[in-house]
Amino acid sequence: MSNPYVPLLFLMGVAAVLALGGVAASAIIGPKRYNKAKLEAYECGIEPTPNAVGGGRFPIKYYLVAMTFIIFDIEVVFLYPWAVEFRTLAVFGLVAILAFIAMITVPFIYEWRRGGFEWD
Amino acid sequence: MGALALAATVATETPAVPGIAADFSNDNIWVYLVKAVLIIVFLLTSVLMALWFERRLVARMQVRIGPNVHGPLGLLQAVADAMKLLMKEDITVKMADKVVYILAPMISVFSSLLIYAVIPFGPEVRIPFTDFTTPAQLTDFPVAVLYILACAALGVYGIVLGGWSSGSTYPLLGGVRSTAQIISYELAMGLSLVSVFLLAGSMSTSEIVNQQERFWYALPLLPAFILYVISMIGETNRLPFDLPEAEGELVSGYMTEYSSMKFAWFFLAEYINMLNVSAVATTLFFGGWRAPWPLSAINDGMFNQGWWPILWFLAKVWFFMFIFVWVRGTLLRFRYDQFMKLGWKILIPVALTWLVIVAIYQGVVEFGEIDRQFFIYASLALFVIAILGLVVSSFATKAEPEVAKKTEAEPFDAFAGGFPVPPLPGQQLPPSPRAARRAAAAATAATAVLEVEAEPDTTTKTEGTSGD
Amino acid sequence: MMTSTGEAVLFWVLAPAMVLGALGLVFARKAVYAALSMIFVMVCLAMVYVMQQAEFLGIVQVVVYTGAVMMLFVFVLMLVGVDASTSAVETIKGQRWIGILMGVGLGTLLVTVTARAALPETVGLDEANSETNPAGLARVLMSDFVLDLEIVATLLVTAALAALVLTHRRRLTPKIGQPERAAARMLAGDHPVNLPAPGVYARHNAMDVPALDPEGNPIEASVSRVLRIRGQEHSLDTDVTTLVATRDAAELTGDHGTDTAAERGGQNDDTDAATTEGEA
Numbered sequence: 117m118s119n120p121y122v123p124l125l126f127l128m129g130v131a132a133v134l135a136l137g138g139v140a141a142s143a144i145i146g147p148k149r150y151n152k153a154k155l156e157a158y159e160c161g162i163e164p165t166p167n168a169v170g171g172g173r174f175p176i177k178y179y180l181v182a183m184t185f186i187i188f189d190i191e192v193v194f195l196y197p198w199a200v201e202f203r204t205l206a207v208f209g210l211v212a213i214l215a216f217i218a219m220i221t222v223p224f225i226y227e228w229r230r231g232g233f234e235w236d
Numbered sequence: 237m238g239a240l241a242l243a244a245t246v247a248t249e250t251p252a253v254p255g256i257a258a259d260f261s262n263d264n265i266w267v268y269l270v271k272a273v274l275i276i277v278f279l280l281t282s283v284l285m286a287l288w289f290e291r292r293l294v295a296r297m298q299v300r301i302g303p304n305v306h307g308p309l310g311l312l313q314a315v316a317d318a319m320k321l322l323m324k325e326d327i328t329v330k331m332a333d334k335v336v337y338i339l340a341p342m343i344s345v346f347s348s349l350l351i352y353a354v355i356p357f358g359p360e361v362r363i364p365f366t367d368f369t370t371p372a373q374l375t376d377f378p379v380a381v382l383y384i385l386a387c388a389a390l391g392v393y394g395i396v397l398g399g400w401s402s403g404s405t406y407p408l409l410g411g412v413r414s415t416a417q418i419i420s421y422e423l424a425m426g427l428s429l430v431s432v433f434l435l436a437g438s439m440s441t442s443e444i445v446n447q448q449e450r451f452w453y454a455l456p457l458l459p460a461f462i463l464y465v466i467s468m469i470g471e472t473n474r475l476p477f478d479l480p481e482a483e484g485e486l487v488s489g490y491m492t493e494y495s496s497m498k499f500a501w502f503f504l505a506e507y508i509n510m511l512n513v514s515a516v517a518t519t520l521f522f523g524g525w526r527a528p529w530p531l532s533a534i535n536d537g538m539f540n541q542g543w544w545p546i547l548w549f550l551a552k553v554w555f556f557m558f559i560f561v562w563v564r565g566t567l568l569r570f571r572y573d574q575f576m577k578l579g580w581k582i583l584i585p586v587a588l589t590w591l592v593i594v595a596i597y598q599g600v601v602e603f604g605e606i607d608r609q610f611f612i613y614a615s616l617a618l619f620v621i622a623i624l625g626l627v628v629s630s631f632a633t634k635a636e637p638e639v640a641k642k643t644e645a646e647p648f649d650a651f652a653g654g655f656p657v658p659p660l661p662g663q664q665l666p667p668s669p670r671a672a673r674r675a676a677a678a679a680t681a682a683t684a685v686l687e688v689e690a691e692p693d694t695t696t697k698t699e700g701t702s703g704d
Numbered sequence: 705m706m707t708s709t710g711e712a713v714l715f716w717v718l719a720p721a722m723v724l725g726a727l728g729l730v731f732a733r734k735a736v737y738a739a740l741s742m743i744f745v746m747v748c749l750a751m752v753y754v755m756q757q758a759e760f761l762g763i764v765q766v767v768v769y770t771g772a773v774m775m776l777f778v779f780v781l782m783l784v785g786v787d788a789s790t791s792a793v794e795t796i797k798g799q800r801w802i803g804i805l806m807g808v809g810l811g812t813l814l815v816t817v818t819a820r821a822a823l824p825e826t827v828g829l830d831e832a833n834s835e836t837n838p839a840g841l842a843r844v845l846m847s848d849f850v851l852d853l854e855i856v857a858t859l860l861v862t863a864a865l866a867a868l869v870l871t872h873r874r875r876l877t878p879k880i881g882q883p884e885r886a887a888a889r890m891l892a893g894d895h896p897v898n899l900p901a902p903g904v905y906a907r908h909n910a911m912d913v914p915a916l917d918p919e920g921n922p923i924e925a926s927v928s929r930v931l932r933i934r935g936q937e938h939s940l941d942t943d944v945t946t947l948v949a950t951r952d953a954a955e956l957t958g959d960h961g962t963d964t965a966a967e968r969g970g971q972n973d974d975t976d977a978a979t980t981e982g983e984a
Contacts, residue, residue: 216857
């Protein structure tokens with residue numbers, strides 16, 4: 117049997133051609149009329165807000181969400197092979213994975229109780 | 237026929253079936269290429285259809301007509317729009333980070349085009365006028381559904397990088413919002429899929445469709461299905477979750493600074509992603525290409541063979557597209573904190589609980605000697621207890637701020653400033669005189685019937701209250 | 705199992721690309737470019753894994769690392785700033801030289817180890833993947849490595865708690881949400897509904913000019929407070945009153961062609977009227 121991933125390369129090729137081709141086509145076909153105002157950032161007609169000193173920073177809140185996401189993402193990734201092999205792994209696998217889920221749920225609840233999921 | 241024969245053996249009790257159900261052994265390079273091109277063509281035409289479909293349907297829901305000028309029923313409207321975009325000037329704004337700015341829409345559309353590679357449109361089909369049979373699917377492998385998640389995760393980069401590289405405020409806000417949004421909803425989506433894998437014992441799409449011969453997974457896994465539908469709308473940034481491009485707040489979010497084809501790619505990617513998640517929902521929960529129940533029984537499964545299944549598959553995909561439009565026409569956009577709350581405090585805990593329930597149930601059924609009925613009752617009881625606990629705890633937390641509120645209680649002046657005005661926060665409406673009168677009238681009627689001498693007392697009271 | 709030609713071709717395409725990506729990660733001035741190079745390397749690495757029949761690992765690599773790099777990206781936005789480049793200032797004296805020295809040491813170590821490594825024929829891949837790769841992985845994971853799995857869980861717990869401790873600040877004051885704000889606004893006797901929209905005139909299509917009330921006076925509050933503080937608002941005298949004047953003149957002469965000034969949408973009129981009433 118041939119490698120099932122080879123067809124993906126074909127699709128990737130066609131998709132890449134389309135993605136590149138479209139942008140290139142519009143760059144070639146489209147008109148080019150210079151206008152200073154057109155090249156400004158759009159802010160409903162007013163002069164664009166200048167960049168904040170130090171580059172403008174975002175609330176650290178997003179970091180907590182991203183970190184929690186990674187933790188759960190890794191958990192979910194471990195669940196997948198177990199789910200596939202659920203029948204062969206039997207009770208031992210079930211207990212092991214339930215313990216795993218329980219352990220991940222502890223920080224989740226803690227974060228919840230501490231207000232880590234509150235947005236304002 | 238090999239796949240069907242295999243399907244028959246698979247449908248009966250088999251633990252851990254190796255590999256995948258579809259048989260790709262006939263395919264060669266040319267078949268791959270033709271299929272790949274067909275998928276792209278299918279997606280592009282479907283998007284054109286979807287644009288028309290959505291605009292017409294939303295128009296109907298809003299008692300309008302919608303586009304009806306270009307072509308029959310306005311069908312060519314989307315084509316006209318696409319052509320217009322192609323002819324537009326390709327602007328690169330001054331503040332943009334050039335390379336990333338151009339790369340971002342391409343990443344977006346590229347990764348959205350890849351997902352249909354593993355979606356089974358149907359079982360084996362025979363190419364007309366030849367003996368050549370091939371599955372109506374580009375490819376399939378044991379981790380196909382994970383591959384879909386991976387492509388979706390890559391697609392987010394288009395949005396985030398587009399938002400960042402524009403060098404403008406609104407796109408940046410849109411981009412960062414979409415990071416948080418998509419990662420929050422991807423978790424719920426990933427968790428809801430685990431129960432499907434658990435039942436199917438596979439992550440290959442064709443195998444999952446095979447396993448749904450007896451019943452579609454939407455039935456036994458209804459909560460997982462609902463979770464998936466909610467998170468799929470969240471993943472695709474559609475209303476009510478379209479915060480990254482909220483018009484009222486962020487102009488157009490991450491796409492604000494894009495024009496011409498680069499904008500078109502973002503737009504195209506959004507609609508292809510709708511088609512993608514609809515196809516995944518169809519494959520994992522709605523039996524894929526299988527005919528709906530009464531049809532599937534006709535003539536020894538005639539409708540599940542040959543080219544028929546492609547029709548069922550498309551019908552199901554468009555059913556989900558309809559849901560997208562329906563939801564869009566019905567619901568309002570969430571506020572950001574409500575949105576995050578829904579993702580983290582409702583969807584993920586529910587998904588986790590559901591997963592544990594399914595795992596334990598399956599465990600008991602497969603390995604245990606405990607009676608099934610007992611288990612169902614016990615889990616129902618636990619569920620009720622959990623709901624009650626949630627309700628009680630929510631009341632307990634809600635009660636707190638109310639107490640602090642009751643500090644100032646100014647008397648309510650119904651005609652402050654000479655106009656009738658509603659009460660200000662903290663003020664109480666005085667008891668309604670009309671209600672008192674009505675109560676009194678009822679009382680008098682009652683007393684009249686009973687003929688008791690309590691009448692003069694109530695009438696004076698009514699007059700007293702209605703006097704001011 | 706020998707390397708097939710397809711595998712070799714893919715490797716020689718991907719490997720140089722990956723090296724370039726990795727160099728980009730190190731040398732990129734902008735932190736976002738570094739993050740981008742990293743995701744590129746990760747995706748290429750995933751392809752190499754898949755090519756070597758570690759399908760699950762390959763795909764999971766993309767799923768997890770896209771999230772992880774996304775976090776890095778967000779982290780950059782939060783700590784370094786949206787548009788800042790990394791600074792090349794030495795914070796510790798001689799840091800650069802120590803770095804170079806250690807880098808050379810590590811390089812030498814890696815080169816010698818790789819050069820001396822014996823690469824025997826791989827065995828057991830077919831048995832391991834006999835019932836698909838994820839299934840084989842699950843069996844190993846749930847038998848020999850089950851303790852490690854649980855330890856990973858504790859590691860994740862630690863990470864979650866660390867993130868919370870580092871970034872979360874306990875709320876000391878009660879939360880002010882939408883209803884509270886609305887109530888406060890009502891109690892203060894402020895403008896009860898939305899402020900009037902700015903005047904968008906045909907000659908100056910922007911939101912930095914105040915709207916006019918029915919008597920033709922500018923409503924200062926209709927221009928965004930931010931713009932007023934920045935001093936970016938346009939005054940009515942220079943731009944618009946002249947337009948109004950021309951409009952009036954045009955109306956007197958009966959010429960409607962220049963009737964462009966002070967065009968407002970119907971909904972603005974309502975709010976404007978409300979403001980005048982409030983002021984009166």
